[in-house]
Amino acid sequence: MATLRTAGDFGPLLEVGRPLKGLDVGIALAVIAGVVVLLVIYAITKAVRIIQQGFVGVVTRFGEFKDIKNPGLCFIVPFIEVLKVVDVRETPRTGDRQQVITRDNVAVIVNATIFSQVVDVRLALFTNSDYLVSTDNLARTSVRAVFGSITLDEAFSQRERIGTMLQTQMEEATDKWGVRINRVEVLEITPPDQILQAMALQKQADQEKRARILESEGQQQSAVNVADGQRQAAIKEAEGAQQSAILRAEGNRQAQILEAEGRSQAIASVYAAIKAAAPDPTLVAILQLDTLAKFAESDNTKLIIPAESAALLGAVQAIRGVLNEVPSVTPTT
Numbered sequence: 001m002a003t004l005r006t007a008g009d010f011g012p013l014l015e016v017g018r019p020l021k022g023l024d025v026g027i028a029l030a031v032i033a034g035v036v037v038l039l040v041i042y043a044i045t046k047a048v049r050i051i052q053q054g055f056v057g058v059v060t061r062f063g064e065f066k067d068i069k070n071p072g073l074c075f076i077v078p079f080i081e082v083l084k085v086v087d088v089r090e091t092p093r094t095g096d097r098q099q100v101i102t103r104d105n106v107a108v109i110v111n112a113t114i115f116s117q118v119v120d121v122r123l124a125l126f127t128n129s130d131y132l133v134s135t136d137n138l139a140r141t142s143v144r145a146v147f148g149s150i151t152l153d154e155a156f157s158q159r160e161r162i163g164t165m166l167q168t169q170m171e172e173a174t175d176k177w178g179v180r181i182n183r184v185e186v187l188e189i190t191p192p193d194q195i196l197q198a199m200a201l202q203k204q205a206d207q208e209k210r211a212r213i214l215e216s217e218g219q220q221q222s223a224v225n226v227a228d229g230q231r232q233a234a235i236k237e238a239e240g241a242q243q244s245a246i247l248r249a250e251g252n253r254q255a256q257i258l259e260a261e262g263r264s265q266a267i268a269s270v271y272a273a274i275k276a277a278a279p280d281p282t283l284v285a286i287l288q289l290d291t292l293a294k295f296a297e298s299d300n301t302k303l304i305i306p307a308e309s310a311a312l313l314g315a316v317q318a319i320r321g322v323l324n325e326v327p328s329v330t331p332t333t
Contacts, residue, residue, distance in 0.1 A: 042078075043078040043079070044078075046076070046078035046079070047075050047076055047077065047078045048073070048074075048075055049069075049073075049074050049075075049076060049083050050072070050073055050074075051069055051070070051071045051072060051074060051085060052071060052085075053071045054071070054087065054088065054089045055071060055085050055086065055087055055088065055089075056068060056069070056070065056071070056085070056086050056088050056121050057069035057070075057074060057083045057084065057085050057086075058083070058084045058085075058086060058121050058122070058125055059076055059081050059082070059083055060081065060082050060084070061077070061080060061081045061082075062080065065122060065126060066081060068121060068122070069083065084125065086118055086121045086124065086125065087118065088117065088118045088119070088121065089117065090115055090116070090117040090182055091115070091116055091117065092113050092114070092115050093113065093114045093115075093116060093132070093135065093136060093139075094111070094112075094113045094114075094187070095111060095112055095113070095114065095136060095139050095140060095143070096111070096140075097109055097110070097111045097188065098110060098111070098140060098143065098144070100143060100144050100147040100148065101147075101148060102147055102148065102150060102151055102152050102155060103148060103149060103150055103151050104151045104152055106152045106191060106192075106195060107191075107192060108147070108152065108155065108189055108190060108191045108192075109188065109189075109190040109191075110143055110147060110186070110188060110189055110190075111186075111187045111188040112139065112143055112163075112166065112184055112185060112186045112187055113184070113185045113187055114135065114136075114139045114170070114181065114184055115181070115182045115183050115184070115185070116135055116174070116179050116180065116181055116182065117179070117180050117182055118131070118178060118179055118180075119178055119179070119180045120178030121178065122178065123176070123177055123178030124177055124178040124179060127176060127177055127178070128177045131174075131177045131178070131179055134177065135170075135174060135177075135179060138170055138173055138174065139166075139170065139184075142166050142169045142170050143166065145169065146162060146165045146166050146169065147162070150162070152191060152195070155189055156189060159186045159189075162184075162186055163183060163184040163185060163186060164184075166184040166186075167181050167182075167183060167184045170184070
């Protein structure tokens with residue numbers, strides 16, 4: 001069982017504690033000194049700050065803007081000044097997938113990534129309560145506005161233009177916040193399933209049309225090539241025939257020239273031989289008669305004698321004289 005103690009039971013302890021007042025003061029001073037040391041250490045840790053590369057420190061004193069600290073080691077007044085670190089690197093922020101309606105009344109699912117960067121930390125902190133949330137909300141409204149001003153075909157074929165339009169529209173508001181929109185990338189444009197099926201059919205029809213066009217163009221080109229080949233062959237054949245005719249004519253001309261030269265030389269030789277032999281009129285008449293005999297042996301029905309009548313009479317007289325001088329032969333019995 002528990003027993004109750006009276007004040008008399010603690011008497012000896014109280015009597016012993018009375019001469020220890022000096023020790024209590026020393027302990028209290030030690031505690032106070034420890035607390036002061038801890039406060040000094042805490043104040044030093046609050047006064048000395050390190051800012052990493054890619055960040056900037058904004059110093060406020062009693063809630064009012066005081067200074068901007070660059071990356072590195074910096075000092076502030078503890079308990080009076082507050083340092084807030086702001087990321088000034090380019091930050092990609094991917095928005096949520098949202099449904100928008102194009103100008104031709106087609107509902108599509110769109111998603112985009114915004115690459116933003118803080119260029120003025122003072123404006124970013126003191127002109128907007130939360131510039132990150134504001135940038136995200138602005139991106140959503142800008143996406144709806146831009147896609148509502150274009151058609152579905154333009155949305156699929158002009159993504160770079162859409163990104164430029166989004167960037168321009170967002171910068172009109174973010175410039176006041178000290179935030180710069182470096183670029184906007186459209187990640188996804190998903191139309192409804194019915195539109196996808198219609199696009200697939202249209203693509204198939206376009207492919208078939210292109211195939212037929214290419215086939216007809218191929219046939220046309222083939223016909224053109226065949227006609228061109230035939231034309232080139234005809235030209236080559238005509239050129240060959242022309243060259244052959246030229247060569248044949250040249251050969252005939254050379255043959256005629258050579259024949260004429262041969263005749264000329266033969267006539268000259270005959271004339272020289274006749275002239276050297278000095279023939280008398282009797283021999284000339286005999287030769288003329290021989291020539292006339294050869295003319296008479298030909299198959300021609302008409303005979304043209306290119307000789308003057310006086311020359312013929314002279315030839316006849318010469319022949320008569322020759323015949324008169326020939327002695328007559330009497331037959332023997």
